[in-house]
Amino acid sequence: MREGLYPVLIECLQVMTVLIGAPLFAGWIKALKCWSQGRSSAGLLQPFRDLSRLFIKETVLAENASWIFTATPYIVFGSAVVAGAIIPVLSVDLPLSAMADIIALVAIFAIARFFLALAGMDTGTAFGGMGSSREMMIGSLTEPAVLMSVFTVSLVSSSTSLSHMAHVLTSHTIELRPSLAFALMSFVMIALAETGRIPVDNPSTHLELTMIHEAMVLEYSGRHLALIEWANMMKLFLFAALGIACFFPWGIAGANEIWMLPAAVLLLVLKLALIGVFIVFIETMFAKMRIFRVPEFLGMSFLLATLGMISFFILES
Amino acid sequence: MSTSFAAEINSVLAALILLTSFGLLVQRRIYGLLHIFAWQGLLLSISTAIVGYTAGLHHLYISALLTLTIKVIVLPYILYLLIHRLRIHKEVEDMINIPTTMLIGIILVILSYHLMSPIRELSTLVTRSTLAVALATVMLGLLMMITRKKAVTQIIGFLAMENGLFFAATSATYGMPLVIELGVALDILIAAFIFGIFFFQIRTTFETLDLKAMEKLKEEE
Numbered sequence: 001m002r003e004g005l006y007p008v009l010i011e012c013l014q015v016m017t018v019l020i021g022a023p024l025f026a027g028w029i030k031a032l033k034c035w036s037q038g039r040s041s042a043g044l045l046q047p048f049r050d051l052s053r054l055f056i057k058e059t060v061l062a063e064n065a066s067w068i069f070t071a072t073p074y075i076v077f078g079s080a081v082v083a084g085a086i087i088p089v090l091s092v093d094l095p096l097s098a099m100a101d102i103i104a105l106v107a108i109f110a111i112a113r114f115f116l117a118l119a120g121m122d123t124g125t126a127f128g129g130m131g132s133s134r135e136m137m138i139g140s141l142t143e144p145a146v147l148m149s150v151f152t153v154s155l156v157s158s159s160t161s162l163s164h165m166a167h168v169l170t171s172h173t174i175e176l177r178p179s180l181a182f183a184l185m186s187f188v189m190i191a192l193a194e195t196g197r198i199p200v201d202n203p204s205t206h207l208e209l210t211m212i213h214e215a216m217v218l219e220y221s222g223r224h225l226a227l228i229e230w231a232n233m234m235k236l237f238l239f240a241a242l243g244i245a246c247f248f249p250w251g252i253a254g255a256n257e258i259w260m261l262p263a264a265v266l267l268l269v270l271k272l273a274l275i276g277v278f279i280v281f282i283e284t285m286f287a288k289m290r291i292f293r294v295p296e297f298l299g300m301s302f303l304l305a306t307l308g309m310i311s312f313f314i315l316e317s
Numbered sequence: 318m319s320t321s322f323a324a325e326i327n328s329v330l331a332a333l334i335l336l337t338s339f340g341l342l343v344q345r346r347i348y349g350l351l352h353i354f355a356w357q358g359l360l361l362s363i364s365t366a367i368v369g370y371t372a373g374l375h376h377l378y379i380s381a382l383l384t385l386t387i388k389v390i391v392l393p394y395i396l397y398l399l400i401h402r403l404r405i406h407k408e409v410e411d412m413i414n415i416p417t418t419m420l421i422g423i424i425l426v427i428l429s430y431h432l433m434s435p436i437r438e439l440s441t442l443v444t445r446s447t448l449a450v451a452l453a454t455v456m457l458g459l460l461m462m463i464t465r466k467k468a469v470t471q472i473i474g475f476l477a478m479e480n481g482l483f484f485a486a487t488s489a490t491y492g493m494p495l496v497i498e499l500g501v502a503l504d505i506l507i508a509a510f511i512f513g514i515f516f517f518q519i520r521t522t523f524e525t526l527d528l529k530a531m532e533k534l535k536e537e538e
Contacts, residue, residue, distance in 0.1 A: 176325040178332030299416040303339060306423050314430050314449045315328035
């Protein structure tokens with residue numbers, strides 16, 4: 001069974017979960033936000049409706065847009081799907097995860113960001129360039145921090161393969177580990193910055209001077225925009241899944257544990273629902289910070305990740 | 318409570334103490350600094366009590382209580398009164414580049430880990446792994462004294478250094494003899510009063526608490 005079709009099936013199931021789960025997760029966050037502000041929400045399925053509307057609409061291309069501009073939505077979407085095939089969301093039994101470890105995963109996200117930044121500058125509008133330069137500034141600060149914080153988990157489990165990390169963490173008894181606590185705090189801060197949430201970026205604004213991600217994709221329309229929006233929702237979903245796999249992997253099905261899958265799906269839904277509540281809590285409590293404060297915020301998360309790594313050596317080895 | 322579990326809790330507390338030291342290093346507001354300093358004292362006192370419990374040394378309970386009263390209640394209160402009396406209106410202090418200070422801090426932590434690793438090999442106590450954190454706390458307090466400009470924040474850095482020394486004593490040898498600890502506590506208390514008097518003197522002479530103004534005292538060459 002191990003050698004047969006089973007891992008491939010799991011892989012397909014997981015990619016489907018990411019594709020469908022991401023808009024649902026985004027819808028859940030939006031609905032929660034509406035409720036917390038006393039508005040009535042448009043329901044969990046609203047992101048699907050938005051996406052299908054965008055897919056039907058005509059795509060308008062700028063006259064001077066090069067191939068980069070048209071290729072970028074597919075590259076961004078494709079890299080999100082590949083990342084979804086690597087991160088153990090439901091099961092650690094993923095054939096593709098043997099191929100790419102956590103460093104490759106960060107690189108995949110970096111490719112998507114690189115092309116998005118290029119596409120932002122491609123049409124030559126002022127906002128696109130501004131958004132690209134801001135995005136790259138944030139990216140250059142988050143990438144070392146995200147690597148440091150996940151490396152701390154790698155140290156604990158002595159592996160950089162995500163499946164193996166999740167497997168090791170679930171099979172150990174629960175211990176108090178300050179290094180993992182630091183890494184988690186740092187990871188939460190980075191994930192907020194990477195996925196463009198408050199307090200770094202506001203996903204629901206088109207206010208010209210403060211937007212970062214929205215500024216880059218301002219020129220997109222129709223199915224291109226749909227792909228980018230979908231990829232963005234998947235990125236949020238994947239960062240949540242990455243956090244779960246690194247810090248709360250209990251419930252992810254192990255190798256050859258097909259009977260665990262329903263429980264894994266149920267637990268995933270529960271964990272994601274809780275993460276949604278947490279995100280909405282943060283977005284309600286904090287205001288978006290000034291762009292010049294962002295390096296300090298990300299420096300803090302880098303500091304926490306490094307402290308996690310150091311405290312593994314000092315206190316736990 | 319088993320010994321290994323107590324050691325685990327102690328290392329978590331050590332990690333939190335390290336975190337508060339960094340908090341002191343990057344905090345801009347004076348009242349925020351006072352809060353973090355009080356938290357550090359609280360963590361220190363809990364850690365001392367836990368070490369006392371695992372080692373079966375009852376005089377450590379007394380020093381934990383002493384830490385609790387002096388470093389969590391009395392000293393922050395005195396400093397609060399001082400800040401209030403001195404009418405430090407401008408709460409926010411400009412500092413040199415916080416990220417750079419943080420990076421220097423990280424380097425200091427790695428350095429103290431490196432310095433302490435031979436001692437760690439020799440020690441047999443359950444608290445041996447927290448020694449490096451103690452030394453790092455001392456160094457971070459020193460760094461804070463160097464990088465800050467205002468007198469009050471420098472004093473908080475000094476007190477944080479003393480916290481680190483106390484922590485080092487607990488983790489290296491299960492605490493100093495009670496007589497010495499009482500003496501140190503009294504010293505700190507008196508030092509706080511003297512600092513207070515100094516602050517007023519400095520301010521009446523220079524009309525500021527920024528110690529840069531003291532450079533005027535240099536003799537012209």
